[in-house]
Amino acid sequence: MLGVDGLDVHLGGKHILRDVSLTVADGDTVAVLGPSGSGKSTLLRAIAGLVPVASGSITWDGKDVTTVPTHLRGFGLMFQGYALFPHMDVAGNVGFGLRMAGATPREVATVVGSALEWVGLSGFGDRSIADLSGGEKQRVALARTLAPEPKFVMLDEPLGALDRSLRERLLVETRAILRDRGVTALVVTHDRDEASALSHRLALMRDGTIVQSGTLEEILSRPADDWVETFLG
Amino acid sequence: MRPIRWGRVLVAAVPAVFIGYFFLYPVGRILALGLSELGVGSDGVEARLFRIGWFTLWQAALSTILTLLAAAPMTWAVSQYEFRGRKLATALVTVPFVLPTVVVGSAFVALGWRDSIGAILAAHVFFNVAVVVRTVGALWSRLDPNLHDAGRVLGAGEWKVFRTVTLPLLRPAIAAAAAIVFLFTFTSFGVVLILGGFRYATLEVEIYRQAVTLFDLPLAAALAVVQLVGVTSALYAYSRYQERHTTTWTLRSEAERLRPTGRGGILVGASVLGTLLVLAIPVARLVTRSLQPGSYRALFRDDPVVGVPMASTGNSLLYATIAALIAVSIGVMASAVITGRRGRLSRWFDLTLMLPLGTSAVTIGFGFIVALDRPVDLRASFWLVPIAHALVAVPFVVRTMVPTLRSIPAETREAARVLGASPLRVWREIDLPIVSRAALVGSGFAFVVSLGEFGATSFVARPNTATLPVMIFRLLTRPGAGSFAMAMALAVILAALTAVIVLWIDRAQFGEIGAF
Numbered sequence: 001m002l003g004v005d006g007l008d009v010h011l012g013g014k015h016i017l018r019d020v021s022l023t024v025a026d027g028d029t030v031a032v033l034g035p036s037g038s039g040k041s042t043l044l045r046a047i048a049g050l051v052p053v054a055s056g057s058i059t060w061d062g063k064d065v066t067t068v069p070t071h072l073r074g075f076g077l078m079f080q081g082y083a084l085f086p087h088m089d090v091a092g093n094v095g096f097g098l099r100m101a102g103a104t105p106r107e108v109a110t111v112v113g114s115a116l117e118w119v120g121l122s123g124f125g126d127r128s129i130a131d132l133s134g135g136e137k138q139r140v141a142l143a144r145t146l147a148p149e150p151k152f153v154m155l156d157e158p159l160g161a162l163d164r165s166l167r168e169r170l171l172v173e174t175r176a177i178l179r180d181r182g183v184t185a186l187v188v189t190h191d192r193d194e195a196s197a198l199s200h201r202l203a204l205m206r207d208g209t210i211v212q213s214g215t216l217e218e219i220l221s222r223p224a225d226d227w228v229e230t231f232l233g
Numbered sequence: 234m235r236p237i238r239w240g241r242v243l244v245a246a247v248p249a250v251f252i253g254y255f256f257l258y259p260v261g262r263i264l265a266l267g268l269s270e271l272g273v274g275s276d277g278v279e280a281r282l283f284r285i286g287w288f289t290l291w292q293a294a295l296s297t298i299l300t301l302l303a304a305a306p307m308t309w310a311v312s313q314y315e316f317r318g319r320k321l322a323t324a325l326v327t328v329p330f331v332l333p334t335v336v337v338g339s340a341f342v343a344l345g346w347r348d349s350i351g352a353i354l355a356a357h358v359f360f361n362v363a364v365v366v367r368t369v370g371a372l373w374s375r376l377d378p379n380l381h382d383a384g385r386v387l388g389a390g391e392w393k394v395f396r397t398v399t400l401p402l403l404r405p406a407i408a409a410a411a412a413i414v415f416l417f418t419f420t421s422f423g424v425v426l427i428l429g430g431f432r433y434a435t436l437e438v439e440i441y442r443q444a445v446t447l448f449d450l451p452l453a454a455a456l457a458v459v460q461l462v463g464v465t466s467a468l469y470a471y472s473r474y475q476e477r478h479t480t481t482w483t484l485r486s487e488a489e490r491l492r493p494t495g496r497g498g499i500l501v502g503a504s505v506l507g508t509l510l511v512l513a514i515p516v517a518r519l520v521t522r523s524l525q526p527g528s529y530r531a532l533f534r535d536d537p538v539v540g541v542p543m544a545s546t547g548n549s550l551l552y553a554t555i556a557a558l559i560a561v562s563i564g565v566m567a568s569a570v571i572t573g574r575r576g577r578l579s580r581w582f583d584l585t586l587m588l589p590l591g592t593s594a595v596t597i598g599f600g601f602i603v604a605l606d607r608p609v610d611l612r613a614s615f616w617l618v619p620i621a622h623a624l625v626a627v628p629f630v631v632r633t634m635v636p637t638l639r640s641i642p643a644e645t646r647e648a649a650r651v652l653g654a655s656p657l658r659v660w661r662e663i664d665l666p667i668v669s670r671a672a673l674v675g676s677g678f679a680f681v682v683s684l685g686e687f688g689a690t691s692f693v694a695r696p697n698t699a700t701l702p703v704m705i706f707r708l709l710t711r712p713g714a715g716s717f718a719m720a721m722a723l724a725v726i727l728a729a730l731t732a733v734i735v736l737w738i739d740r741a742q743f744g745e746i747g748a749f
Contacts, residue, residue, distance in 0.1 A: 045647075048647075048651050049650075050647050050650070050651070069655075070647075070650040070651055071650050071651075071652075071653045071654055071655050071656075071658075072653075073651075074653070075651065076651065076652075077647075077648070077651040079644050079647070079648055081642075081644060083642065083644035083645050083647065083648040084648075085645060085648070085649070085662075085663065086645070086667070087663075087666045087667050096649065096652050096654075096662070097652035097653055100649075100652055100653035100654050100658065101653055144648075144652070148652065148653065
């Protein structure tokens with residue numbers, strides 16, 4: 001279980017996150033929903049250990065990981081722009097996490113093969129990143145994030161950069177992959193439909209704080225304030 | 234508290250110690266020595282410093298003006314018009330610029346120009362035309378042609394438009410080119426030493442004479458102080474100019490160039506062919522004078538004074554290899570620090586590493602023999618030559634690496650960290666493969682710099698391990714037709730070696746870049 005408790009983050013003299021608390025139960029997916037600039041990405045980066053935390057704590061199964069360096073946390077993060085490694089082919093990208101974990105080349109090859117299969121890109125292993133379409137990049141990024149089987153996965157606007165029809169198809173696929181693999185996940189998005197499609201638990205974020213959380217129905221039936229009502233309306 | 238990252242500390246410490254001990258400390262010793270000499274004020278020192286400083290200044294200013302004028306027709310032709318062979322012409326005009334100064338000096342000696350101010354100025358123009366063609370041409374080719382046309386519509390003639398519209402718009406590029414040419418000619422050493430004879434000496438040449446020939450180290454140090462003050466004020470003036478004149482005009486992307494027709498065609502052809510022909514004369518003369526019977530064969534014979542002249546080729550290649558390895562190692566570490574965490578440390582590093590570029594090679598070599606007697610006496614060490622060359626080459630390596638490293642988005646590295654890569658592993662998996670091509674190009678630059686380096690080497694080279702430029706200089710300053718022909722032959726070999734590496738860099742740089 002992931003626990004975030006009273007998290008404050010300052011960046012460049014600005015107070016980006018204020019007293020953010022949330023939990024994600026094992027095997028569950030929570031969506032953080034909010035307008036751009038509300039601090040959603042920073043929340044993921046703080047949980048991943050990519051930005052320093054001013055106060056508060058991040059725990060995994062009750063153990064404090066706030067000061068654990070990023071590469072030792074064992075969390076996965078899929079970046080908004082995918083951040084694929086331009087100098088490696090598809091297989092090199094997908095197998096990267098396993099190589100870092102010290103897997104043998106044979107193990108890496110096996111896992112890369114099956115990871116590419118889940119995302120429907122079998123046989124794409126030796127493609128260059130530059131030759132991939134937007135949708136293919138998204139799927140490679142997803143495979144790269146999930147291949148090392150991280151205990152916890154974060155997805156930053158996983159479908160944000162894609163056009164509408166592709167988005168709808170990949171939304172279904174992504175949800176299926178997350179469910180089938182029983183992944184514990186935190187998804188960040190500014191799109192209400194995407195959020196509710198990927199998870200049934202939402203956390204609404206605005207100006208660096210979580211305004212309200214619960215299922216979409218709960219929030220819609222009792223919105224905390226006018227802003228929540230307008231934003232979800 | 235943040236734990237100390239020892240890897241990071243080491244990566245910053247190695248280049249810092251290198252620059253500190255081999256550059257800042259020697260320059261500090263020179264400053265101390267030179268300032269105390271100036272304080273003592275021996276008889277006539279000031280008048281002498283003033284005379285040499287004044288000559289250095291005016292020959293540099295005159296060289297700069299002449300270079301700008303000489304380069305104007307070619308710059309106009311290649312930036313404004315499209316014609317067959319335009320790219321080749323631009324490449325050919327760059328050849329003199331990459332030639333080692335000793336080769337340029339030899340080429341003008343081959344023309345029979347020695348001991349004259351005319352030869353010095355001509356060699357400076359020959360050497361620097363490419364700076365103007367490339368710097369000014371780059372801006373000129375991207376000026377919006379509508380500005381020119383608007384001037385014409387408003388009733389100005391072609392010449393008037395050039396004076397009132399085009400020239401003012403080109404001013405930043407002209408200033409940049411002039412600043413570079415001025416700096417090169419102000420610190421010119423090899424060319425002036427070879428062509429100036431005993432009558433003409435720049436600060437650089439006089440530092441060399443006082444230190445190496447006359448062993449007057451304090452006077453040499455005083456000259457070095459004047460030289461440092463001159464270079465620093467020139468750089469300061471230029472950076473102030475740049476700050477005040479930062480401009481953002483509408484530039485077109487470099488695309489449609491006109492094809493010259495009629496009278497324009499004749500003018501373009503005359504400009505390009507004329508410039509190339511004039512530039513080719515010294516090189517052609519160098520080659521023909523090297524082709525005297527037996528001159529190349531004589532290079533392999535043992536000479537009682539200079540040894541086997543051809544052995545200097547082996548020495549140069551060995552030194553260049555070591556210097557390139559040192560320069561790339563230091564440059565890679567330094568670039569990692571510069572592009573790593575943004576902050577005062579990184580900016581300080583960037584600036585300090587560029588200093589050897591602004592200082593002169595002569596000052597670096599002089600600094601070595603003044604200062605490197607502590608803690609161990611390194612002054613007779615084999616390593617002094619490659620270290621001096623590496624010091625001169627590090628700025629080139631850093632300038633090639635930093636833009637490539639900066640072009641890697643932060644997210645790419647973060648993605649690797651999230652996937653379990655330690656900081657060192659991130660560097661190895663992400664940065665290193667991406668920059669290895671840049672590092673290769675950087676090492677090529679370092680190799681070329683080392684091959685042609687003369688200023689610092691003339692101080693630190695040991696008699697039995699002369700480099701190519703040092704050997705050429707020795708043969709050139711020795712009386713006798715045989716020595717002269719051998720000097721010409723060695724200069725041709727050095728020029729050919731340089732050309733091969735420069736061609737290789739050129740292809741490596743533009744061949745596959747942009748693959749990702």
